[in-house]
Amino acid sequence: MNTISVPRGKLLNTFRKMSMAVNKDLESGGRRSTSSGTRFQVIDKHSISEPDQKIIMQQMFRFRKRIHHGRIDVFWLREAGGLTMLVPYLLTHAGSFLEGAHIRVFTKTDGKDNKKINEEQKSMAAILRKFHIDSSDLHILPEFAKPPCKKTYDDFREKIEPYRAETNAKEKIEGTFDNDQLFNLREKTRSFLRASELIREHSSDADLIICTLPSARADIPPPIYMGWIDMLSKQVPPTCLVRGNQVSMSALNLKFP
Structure with missing residues (x-):
């Protein structure tokens, strides 16, 4: 950011x-x-x-001028309510600077075999149909499973290093973190850093990027959380991080004109 x-x-x-x-x-x-x-x-x-x-x-x-033949790239990192898909749907309607824009959707997969990937693709396509979004440009990315490169890790560590505190410090300053907290959040950090790499790889020429906002919890130190946010939103195109109300899409009965 x-x-x-x-x-x-x-x-x-x-x-x-x-x-x-x-x-x-x-x-x-x-x-x-x-x-x-x-x-x-x-x-x-x-x-x-x-x-x-x-x-x-x-x-x-910057959003006042209409962009003709625009493109919105959506990175659905996890199901966190339908707002992540509702926002791009609304932005393609009349009056928006991205009226008539094409929507591409990227999501990760936990499966390694084709059968699991096909099931996840069908599930995601059903969500897109709820929003009248064409599922022909849906991309399931198994590359999410790969670890981020060293440079991405170094960039992240450089951002959060000023807020690192000693693990055994008697008095911990508010707004800092220690090595134990960073270690406990290593898998989430790996996931968000890898997502930032894939966003740059696939969407550097998009007109708008919409990505799932990481969940904020009391046990996540602010520097680490803001480091995740910064890495996800440092792209050249404008990036909008969105999170819904955690209601499963299967429980929603959506009706659009």
Whole structure:
């Protein structure tokens, strides 16, 4: 996850200028003919000129412009409710910046034989049918079982290392972790790091990535959890991490028009 550190005064000043630009555009008729085809012409290089203001503006309005022939890649890491599939379904409808986008779905498999993989493919295809999503671009990835590469592990360790505490420390500082906690969460860490590799491998050219949000629990130290989040969302395309209400999809009676 990339964060932007901007002074509060500059942030408020940027919002104020953007709001004035939008209101002025609306008063002039709401639609202006521009070469890019955007609905509102809010970019004013004279009123918004500082580098940090331009960064904020780009982040705020990146989803305003319609993307034609877009693609949404969904990484279904586990069944955590239907929101992970509902969000891309809604984004393909009229009014969205990804209206009419093509949806690809990737999920992992625990089976090694073709019979098990076929069963999981049928189960996932049934979920997609509930959302009227074409299952022809469903990908079951057995590569999830492979361990992440050393560089991925090194990147993760570099992010969390400042928050590591001594295992036998008398007083543990809040917001830190020790080697025992990291060891106990090694399988989850391996899974999420491998998922981040596959997302980069398969979806570096997607217009939006939607991925299952890891479950947050009291026994997971914040630095490790945020390290997982950072690794999953560090892709070049915008990445949306979503988690539902844990209700099984088989228990839902969905009806869409």
